[in-house]
Amino acid sequence: MQCRGPEDLRAALADATCRAMRDAVITLPPDVKRAIEKATARETSAVARGEYGNIAQNILAAERLGVPLCQDTGVPVVYLTLPPSVPYSQALFDAVADGIRRATQEIPLRPNVVDPLTRHNSGDNTGAGMPAVHVRPGEKFTVTVLPKGAGAENVSQVVMLLPSQKEKIAEIVAGTMLIAEGRPCPPVVLGVGIGGTFDSVTALAKEALLQPIDRMTDFEQQLCDAVNRLGIGPMGLGGSTTALAVKVKTAACHTASLPVAVNVQCWANRHATVEVEW
C-alpha cells in the first residue's frame, strides 16, 4: 500500500471541495426540486404560477448550460466529516480554501467575500475565517458545501427566549418571514435552531438546512403552516407557498435559556456532498 502524505490530502480535499461547489451551484438536490414541484402543483395564483414557470425553466437552463442557478453564488460554508484515519490539521482548512479559489475561477463563482470594514474584495471568495469550515468526526471522509446567498442570510434572526416562552417559537418563525417579505427569494426553506447557546443555536439553524426537506415532523409542519398562512408567496408576489419547508434542529440548553435561531434560505436551497478520494 502506498503511503499518502499531507500534500496528497490537500490536493484530494481541494479537488472534492471544487467538485462539491460546482454541483451545489448548478444542480439543486432532488428533494428541493420535488418540494418546488409540489408547491407549483398546488399554486392557484396566476402571477405565482408565472414565477414557478421561470424557476422550473431556470433549473433546466442551469443544468443544460452548466452555469450557476443564481448569480449570487454566496459565501462558502463547508462541513467536513473525518474518519479516524484523517488527521485534524491546518492542511484541511488550506485545502478547502484551495478548492474554493479554483471553483471561483473555473465555474465561475461571483467573488463575494470582502473585509467587513474596508469592504476590500479578495477576488477569490476567501478571507479571514472564510470559507467557514466546520469539522466533525464521521465514518467517511466527506465535504459538504452550502453556498449561502446574502438576500436570505440578511433576514435571518436569533432570539434568546425565556424558558416560559415556548409558544412564541411559531411567532418568531412566522415573524421572520413577515419582516423579510419577498427579499429572501421565497418560497424559502427555514432552518430553525432551538437550544444550545447564543452562538451554537445559529449553527444548528444553518445545519438544519442540510436535512431532506420533503418530510417534516408535526412540529415542523405546524411552523411551516404558520408561515404559509401569511400568503407572501413566491418573490413576495402573493401565493399559497411562502415556505417549502421548515426544518428544526435542537440541542440541550441551560435551564434558564431558550435560544431560537431562524436561518432563512432562498428557494435555491443549494448544497452538495462529495466523498474525498484519499
Add this chain to the structure above:
Amino acid sequence: MVSIQLHTPLGDEILSLKAGDRIELSGLVYTARDEAHLRMQKEGIPFDPEGAVIYHCGPVVKDDRIVAAGPTTSARMNALSGFLLDKGARALIGKGGMGSTVKKQLRGRGVYFAFTGGCAALAASHMTLKGVHFPDLGMAEAVWVIELDRLPLVVGIDSAGNDLFSAVQENAKKIFCAEQKKECV
C-alpha cells in the same frame, strides 16, 4: 397566458400595463446597483436615458459573456432611482418591489417589472452582452449593456400606482397580527 411583447426603448405603451400583467422584454437594458447609481448621479448617465430600462443586477461575466444574471433586491435603490426617471427612463427591473417614493415617481410615466429572484441561468439564456460602463466598479457594480431577447417579466408596480408587493405585505401583516393577537400598527 399570452405575454405582452415589449421592445426598448420604451414609450407610452407602458402606461396601459397593469400590475400582474406578464410581459416579455427585448432590446437593450442597463444593469445598475448601488455604486453605479451613485456614480451616475455624480458623473452623468453614460447611455441615452430616453425610454431606457434599468436592471437591478450584478451579473457573473466571463470572457465577454453573461454567465448568470438574476435580479438583486430593488429596495436598496429606493432613494437612488428618481434622477433616472426624471431623465426619461421608463422602467426598472428587479426583485422584491420598491418603496412608496419610487411608486410616486413612476406615476404616469413608468413601471417596475419583477423578475424571478435566483433565475440567473434563465436570464443569461435570454441575454447578449453588448458593452460595459464604469468597469472600475467591479463585476457586480459596473453598468453592463445587455441585449435581451424576450425576458419573461411581470408588472409589479404599474404607472397608476397599483403595487402587487404592498398588497401582499398588508394582507400578511393583518393575518400575522390576528393570529398572534397583536395590535396592528
